[in-house]
Amino acid sequence: MVNWKLAFLISGAGYGINILVLIIISVIIWIVSFMIQKKEKAQ
Amino acid sequence: MSEAIWGGIQGLISGFANLHWSNPIMIGIGCLLLYLGIKKDFEPLLLVPIGFGAILVNIPLAGLMEEEGFLRIIYDAGIMTELFPLLIFVGIGAMTDFGPLLENPKIFLLGAAGQFGIFLTLALALALGFPQRDAVAIGIIGACDGPTAIYVTSKYAPHLLGAVSVAAYSYMSLVPVIQPPIMRLLTNEEERKINMGVVRKSVSKTTKLLFPLVVTVIGGLIAPRGLPLLGTIMLGNLMKECGVVGRLTKAAENEIPNIVTLLLGISIGATMDGRIFLKPQTLIVLGLGFLAICLDTACGVLFGKVMKVLTGGKINPLIGAAGISAYPMSARVVQREGQKYNPKNYLLMHAMGANTGGQVGSVMAAAVMLSVLKGMGVI
Numbered sequence: 294m295v296n297w298k299l300a301f302l303i304s305g306a307g308y309g310i311n312i313l314v315l316i317i318i319s320v321i322i323w324i325v326s327f328m329i330q331k332k333e334k335a336q
Numbered sequence: 337m338s339e340a341i342w343g344g345i346q347g348l349i350s351g352f353a354n355l356h357w358s359n360p361i362m363i364g365i366g367c368l369l370l371y372l373g374i375k376k377d378f379e380p381l382l383l384v385p386i387g388f389g390a391i392l393v394n395i396p397l398a399g400l401m402e403e404e405g406f407l408r409i410i411y412d413a414g415i416m417t418e419l420f421p422l423l424i425f426v427g428i429g430a431m432t433d434f435g436p437l438l439e440n441p442k443i444f445l446l447g448a449a450g451q452f453g454i455f456l457t458l459a460l461a462l463a464l465g466f467p468q469r470d471a472v473a474i475g476i477i478g479a480c481d482g483p484t485a486i487y488v489t490s491k492y493a494p495h496l497l498g499a500v501s502v503a504a505y506s507y508m509s510l511v512p513v514i515q516p517p518i519m520r521l522l523t524n525e526e527e528r529k530i531n532m533g534v535v536r537k538s539v540s541k542t543t544k545l546l547f548p549l550v551v552t553v554i555g556g557l558i559a560p561r562g563l564p565l566l567g568t569i570m571l572g573n574l575m576k577e578c579g580v581v582g583r584l585t586k587a588a589e590n591e592i593p594n595i596v597t598l599l600l601g602i603s604i605g606a607t608m609d610g611r612i613f614l615k616p617q618t619l620i621v622l623g624l625g626f627l628a629i630c631l632d633t634a635c636g637v638l639f640g641k642v643m644k645v646l647t648g649g650k651i652n653p654l655i656g657a658a659g660i661s662a663y664p665m666s667a668r669v670v671q672r673e674g675q676k677y678n679p680k681n682y683l684l685m686h687a688m689g690a691n692t693g694g695q696v697g698s699v700m701a702a703a704v705m706l707s708v709l710k711g712m713g714v715i
Contacts, residue, residue: 297463299462300458300459300460300462300463301459302712303455303458303459303462303708303709303712304455304456304458304459304475305455306708306712307454307455307458307701307704307705307708307709308451308452308454308455308701310558310559310704310708311448311451311455311697311700311701311704311705312445312448312449314554314555314558314559314700314704315444315445315447315448315693315696315697315700316444316445316448317554317558318444318550318551318554318555318696319441319442319444319445320441321550321554322438322441322444322543322546322547322550323441323442325542325543325546325550326438326441326539326540326543329540329542329543330540333540
């Protein structure tokens with residue numbers, strides 16, 4: 294029997310977490326990049 | 337005397353006598369792969385060894401994939417241990433320039449959106465009744481990333497390796513054919529004409545050095561099951577960006593991937609034994625893989641449209657199609673499509689950013705999928 298609930302739980306959770314991880318990395322990179330640029334400008 | 341001669345002749349025709357009906361078909365498929373690689377220039381570096389491996393393994397009585405057969409030794413050493421895809425990843429990391437992505441980190445989100453097909457196809461494969469481990473391997477075709485697909489499949493569904501890897505590499509090479517109709521269907525002419533201008537921001541060396549470290553640590557902590565994939569691609573990139581290990585970088589860009597690609601290709605071809613490969617299940621796998629890549633492209637373009645609205649029309653939605661991992665092919669497709677409608681439009685660098693985002697996104701998607709499934713007790 295097809296377990297639709299499990300199928301959508303797995304794919305939904307997986308895709309959601311994937312986007313979340315990439316958002317976190319993207320934000321960290323943006324912050325690091327911003328801080329470095331600020332420091333370079335100050336110098 | 338005549339018995340000895342007859343015995344000798346029988347020995348010579350035993351190859352023909354043992355030919356299974358599926359073997360000639362698979363030899364034909366091997367020849368087709370060789371034709372696509374040699375004549376049509378579709379991923380020749382892979383399709384040539386895969387095609388030849390498929391021919392070799394379908395010649396009966398040669399025993400190439402039996403115990404101590406040379407293809408079995410290569411397969412056990414590099415595929416079963418997951419070593420070959422990881423070594424390829426070191427090379428990919430060393431060859432990838434994440435600069436365009438770091439210049440505009442929000443484009444990373446297109447790389448995330450472009451992985452939708454993986455998860456929807458996983459759900460579809462589960463719904464069609466595939467065992468959970470097989471469904472994981474089928475879904476990962478949507479990563480549009482050969483080494484990731486091979487790594488995951490060899491780990492969880494080695495019996496599908498031939499079908500999954502042939503699907504992954506064939507569809508990667510068909511990106512210029514598959515993507516444009518979907519891009520045109522989901523965008524209007526006005527959107528396709530949007531000029532994104534030239535990126536003028538420069539990325540400091542420190543940022544370029546920190547990127548592989550941040551991705552490895554954050555990604556590894558969140559999805560430890562995928563750390564081998566993330567770690568190897570980021571190691572290759574760190575070697576390239578640090579600039580102090582030129583010899584290692586050169587080896588990672590050339591010698592290592594060249595040797596591993598040959599061994600990987602021939603051992604994938606060796607999994608295409610007709611008796612195992614020619615099943616209705618293989619066709620379903622190929623169909624689902626195709627669907628995964630179409631969905632990736634569609635979701636990337638639709639997310640590009642959302643970003644266009646959020647940025648007040650500054651983002652051309654076409655670059656969303658480059659959010660899949662087929663690097664750098666899909667970025668080139670975006671550039672070509674964009675220029676068709678606006679000859680002054682240079683989307684290549686923006687698309688490259690989305691494409692490298694897709695590269696990381698696909699690896700991260702595999703890592704997340706493995707960790708989520710492990711957490712749920714599915715694998």
